Every structure is written in C-alpha cells, then in structure tokens.
Amino acid sequence: MLYKTKIKGQDGYIYILMEHKSYIEGKVIFQLLRYITSIWEEKYDPKTKKVPIIIPIVIYHGREVWNVETNLSNMVQGIEDLPDELKTYLPTYRYEICDFSIKGKKRIIGLTATKVALEAMRAGNAMTEKEFKERLAIVFAYINQLPEEQVHEWFEGCMIYLLNVREDITIEDILKVQKEIMPGRGEIVMTIAEKLRNEGMEKGKLEERERFIEFIIEILNQRFGEDFDKSLEEKIRKANEETINQIKKNILSITLEELKELLK
Structure with missing residues (x-):
C-alpha cells in the first residue's frame, strides 16, 4: 500500500x-x-x-x-x-x-491521540490474552494523558472498536485492565459500560455502530490529516457494512487513493 x-x-x-x-x-x-x-x-x-x-x-x-x-x-x-x-x-x-509489530520494541511517537489509535490497533491484533492486556494497558495509559474533554470519547471509541474486532473479549475483560490503569475514571467508565451492555436493543446497536464509525473516522483523520476531507467522512458514515468492514480490516495500510476508490 x-x-x-x-x-x-x-x-x-x-x-x-x-x-x-x-x-x-x-x-x-x-x-x-x-x-x-x-x-x-x-x-x-x-x-x-x-x-x-x-x-x-x-x-x-x-x-x-x-x-x-x-x-x-x-x-x-x-x-x-x-x-x-x-x-x-x-x-x-x-x-x-x-x-509497530506486536512483538516490536519501537515506541510510537507523535500526538497522544495518534498513539491511542495505533495502540488500539495493536491490541486488536494481539495473539494471546497476555499480549492483549499489555497492549490495552498502554492504550489506557495514553488515554489518561489526553485533555479531560477527550477522555470519554476516546475511551468509548476504543471499547467499541475492540469489542467489534475481537470475539474473545467482553466488557468486563476491558474493565479489569481499566481499573488498574485508570482507577480515578470509574464513574465515566461505568457510564460507558452500561451503555454498551444495552447493545441488545435496536437503538443501542445503531448507536454503537455510529460510535464505531466515528472512531474509524478519527483514526483516518490522524493518518491523512487535511487530505481527509469532510466529503470522505460523510461517505464513510453512509457506507454499507461490507465497505465499513473493508476499511476496518485495512485501516492502517489503506492509502487515501484506495479509500476514495472503495467509497465510490
């Protein structure tokens, strides 16, 4: 790519x-x-x-x-x-x-939000439960460094992303790691967790999908900057499930040209 x-x-x-x-x-x-x-x-x-x-x-x-x-x-x-x-x-x-491999030692440098996004991708690709928890701990540590007004948004986005890409984890698995790394965020976290537990409701499913798409858009914004314009954001929001899954699968490797072609 x-x-x-x-x-x-x-x-x-x-x-x-x-x-x-x-x-x-x-x-x-x-x-x-x-x-x-x-x-x-x-x-x-x-x-x-x-x-x-x-x-x-x-x-x-x-x-x-x-x-x-x-x-x-x-x-x-x-x-x-x-x-x-x-x-x-x-x-x-x-x-x-x-x-930036799971087993690599290289640190990700740059904006904290970019670190959160990339480490969330790493956690999503972790092969073992131990690796997943280690990566998730790094994600939460970076979220803790964000401005207060961004903490809720990024924590919720990461939870939704990881629950969508991994079938072997639950909300409770994520909360166990959160309590160790973000002990002072209990009230915010439990509010988000309660929302996600209601995902069996049709409205909850729709809201979850919308939040997940917004998280994807945020990651693409971090990757492409000004080249990722509002028209592309709207096309992603209106895309079908197959297209969203393709973007999700290749979110760190897809080029801007490939993204535009996929959204035609």
Missing part, C-alpha cells in the same frame, strides 16, 4: 515515500526501488537535469518483528569480495523501517 507526501526543503521538495505492510515482505526493497524510479521519471526537471530527494519508509504493523534487509547493497551476492571499482556500478540505497 503506497502513500507519498512531500515537504519543503532548502533546495526544493523532499518526497517521503511510505509503504504500509501488515505482513513481512522479503522483496519490499525492490518494490520501493520501482516506486522511487517512477517518481524520478515523473519529477525529472529537464532544465536542471535533476531529480528530487526521496526518503523511503516502511511502516509495518504485523504480528512478528520485521526481519528483512533494509540496505540494497547487502542483498547483492558476493558484494563483500568485489573491488571498489566494481561496486560503483551497483545501485544502492536503504529504507527506514518503523516496526
């Missing part, structure tokens, strides 16, 4: 090339190279005969730790024995890897 953006540098634009992966891909370095050369062909300046700087980044959020080579020259057979004059004929570059 390809996403690219550009930032203003001292000598022009620097392009940030981001490839999202939910699985380990051994040939991703060649895939990125094709993207880079394609951008260079498009952005080649015939006057200066120059191409822009491109920084490739792989954002990975699968289950296992990323274990793929990030430097192209290290993949060339026998390169360590080649004389320097022959090495000059080989294309070489490296990409950055942001390993």
Whole structure:
C-alpha cells in the first residue's frame, strides 16, 4: 500500500515515500526501488537535469518483528569480495523501517491521540490474552494523558472498536485492565459500560455502530490529516457494512487513493 507526501526543503521538495505492510515482505526493497524510479521519471526537471530527494519508509504493523534487509547493497551476492571499482556500478540505497509489530520494541511517537489509535490497533491484533492486556494497558495509559474533554470519547471509541474486532473479549475483560490503569475514571467508565451492555436493543446497536464509525473516522483523520476531507467522512458514515468492514480490516495500510476508490 503506497502513500507519498512531500515537504519543503532548502533546495526544493523532499518526497517521503511510505509503504504500509501488515505482513513481512522479503522483496519490499525492490518494490520501493520501482516506486522511487517512477517518481524520478515523473519529477525529472529537464532544465536542471535533476531529480528530487526521496526518503523511503516502511511502516509495518504485523504480528512478528520485521526481519528483512533494509540496505540494497547487502542483498547483492558476493558484494563483500568485489573491488571498489566494481561496486560503483551497483545501485544502492536503504529504507527506514518503523516496526509497530506486536512483538516490536519501537515506541510510537507523535500526538497522544495518534498513539491511542495505533495502540488500539495493536491490541486488536494481539495473539494471546497476555499480549492483549499489555497492549490495552498502554492504550489506557495514553488515554489518561489526553485533555479531560477527550477522555470519554476516546475511551468509548476504543471499547467499541475492540469489542467489534475481537470475539474473545467482553466488557468486563476491558474493565479489569481499566481499573488498574485508570482507577480515578470509574464513574465515566461505568457510564460507558452500561451503555454498551444495552447493545441488545435496536437503538443501542445503531448507536454503537455510529460510535464505531466515528472512531474509524478519527483514526483516518490522524493518518491523512487535511487530505481527509469532510466529503470522505460523510461517505464513510453512509457506507454499507461490507465497505465499513473493508476499511476496518485495512485501516492502517489503506492509502487515501484506495479509500476514495472503495467509497465510490
């Protein structure tokens, strides 16, 4: 899944090339190279005969730790024995890897709301009960850092999301972790939990779906920023269950172009 953006540098634009992966891909370095050369062909300046700087980044959020080579020259057979004059004929570059896997050690940096969203995704993908509780504890710790007016909204959104994507957990499972991490939020949490326990009512189901969709919209807002406009928000709110499930399944890897295509 390809996403690219550009930032203003001292000598022009620097392009940030981001490839999202939910699985380990051994040939991703060649895939990125094709993207880079394609951008260079498009952005080649015939006057200066120059191409822009491109920084490739792989954002990975699968289950296992990323274990793929990030430097192209290290993949060339026998390169360590080649004389320097022959090495000059080989294309070489490296990409950055942001390993947000469940077993990865990398910290997520950025706005607290972004951390909440990404850690909720990690908790949703946790393979064991222990991993789930550990990830959920991180989610609640970040929620505790949010401004007071946002705590209720994000806690409710996370609960709805996790109850929708995991069939092996209950409201009570979530509340057990919450009591340890957010002991001073009991009244707010119990109010939300009571609402969710009434999900058997038709009105409750409808409200739950609406809250879940708003949580998805919030995550996409965090990912795409200003490019995620109001028209896309409205299309998501009006989308059918199949489309919502597709977005939910690929929420961390879907590109803006793919999202627009899905919502046509």
